[in-house]
Amino acid sequence: MTLGMSLGVALVGLEGHLVTIDVDIADGLPGYTLLGLPDTALTESRDRVRSALVNCLQNWPNRKVTVSLSPAWLPKSGPNFDLPIAIALLAAQQSIPSEHTVDTLFLGELALDGRIRAVRGVLPSLIAAYKAGITTAVVPQANYLEAQLMSEMTIIPMTNLNELLHWLKTGQRDEVQGLDVVIDIGDELFDFSDLAGQQRARTAAEVSAVGGHHLLLIGPPGAGKTMIAQRFPGILPPLSRNESLEVTAIHSIAGGFSVRSPLSSSAPFIAPHHTATRVAMVGGGSHHIRPGACSLAHRGVLFIDEAPECGVGVLDSLRQPLESGSITIARSVGSIAYPAQFLLILAANPCPCGKFSGRGRNCTCSSQQVRRYLSKLSGPLMDRIDLRVEVEALSRVEMMQPELGEGSSTIRARVIAARAVASARFRFDPWSLNSEIPSRALRTSYQPERAAMNFLHNELDQEHISARGLHKVMRTAWSVADLAGHLIPSVEDTKIAYSLREGIGL
């Protein structure tokens, strides 16, 4: 028989498709044809596979080799087909028994000397294979940690082709010490106790973490806006296993530039610079559609410092993912949806020079500049932000205090408890966070107590607040109540929520 087959996975966004690699070695002039819509990196696999095989003392067939990747209509990309192509070739030459090659997934890029190199998107590939009924996978050693998250499958890490061939021929391999899959809680480098004073901002961060409310911090340079944002993941509840898998899958697709450990259960914190383009923010690319910052921040925090300095339309491109929790990117190669449920934290100076706060004595900006600066944050975007707080410059009293502020772990414990209350309340509802309560439910089943509603309706009558703003305050009030241990938001809770929305009159 001069036919061989093996299995690989083609990724389209986060979704993987099982790909069958068939190799036929026919009589004829030496040649190599690769079928099935390969991209450049995949077409180049021919030379990598050939060198790797020859350098591992395997025979390269000097005949007409046809490699077919099916389904043929699916565009395939990337070097992760090197390994399955090599295996199918060897199976076609009867160099290895075919028992393993038909039900094992192979992933890996080949170096010219036969080493197996790390590839992107291992976790989503494994998930796709598992859904298709494959239970064994050979992965590059360098991707072992990530692959082990898929604990339902037998994962075989390999460092080079010779080692793999030895296993395929004899069934023997060096027993790899199974790394313990300990979801690493993440020893947070940043702790809230570092932050002096700033009680209002602390409250806002805590409320925001409880209800998943987006947050805008406005204050002069050096007041601690960035400090607060950086410490935010430390007070979010740790990710569940499934959430952690989702996050790792996205980061895996994005490639190896992420410092995040694949096993980390701490919420991701993504802080793109304000010069980021729209594509960097939401994802894109012409050949290979990559996730952008808002997808990398899925289940975590997207922090944009100096938000008014962002390019035109960059912030507004976040409106749709903020609304739907996912982003669909359409390009000529196809359209791909990435999840993007993130908590948005914006930080801004009050004016271009940054000093227009307090009495604003040192501010050198004209009044028009001051007005124009924050209005760069568009109305529709601001509508989606529940909490706006001013972070004042620290006073000497606050700076003089010798004792540290409350630590992240204490705050996190309260956040977890409050979220538990909320999810118990929403157990029959399709949402789980206070910020997700739909308006209709707010008007029927999730109203604060009567006195609180009277207070809000008075504010509405005096046009201090819009109808939409009223709903935002009600949602925030639920988070405040959950923290305070109230069954239903009281007048006090509602007033706190109202004060956290005010800040600068936007």
Added chain:
Amino acid sequence: MATKHDPEKTNTSIGLFGERVIAQFLRSNGAKILDRNWRIKDGEIDIVARHDSGTIAFVEVKTRSSLAFGHPLESISSEKSQRLQRLALGWLAAHHCLGVDYQIDCAAVLLGKPGEHTIEYRANVL
């Protein structure tokens, strides 16, 4: 005074040796050699033979003394194979037998130690 080249070592003689070997091989397989080294402006056909099935085979022979530069048949590019097609039709036209069954075969002769060689014969490759 320069010593004379060993005739067995020149490329031309290696090529001619390979063609002889293949002609011998074809004959021993029941084929009849119709023509050798048929040459026109466009190029040359090494061997024209009639297989016992009646099909006319145009044979391109590649001979190498080592594998250092790859497999002999790898050197047949797509351009070269198109030329073989043209030459085959040219031969048929010149001999007034256009329309008969024909095929293009490629043969590789790999020289080993003196007196030893291996043959690879690929029938109907284009």
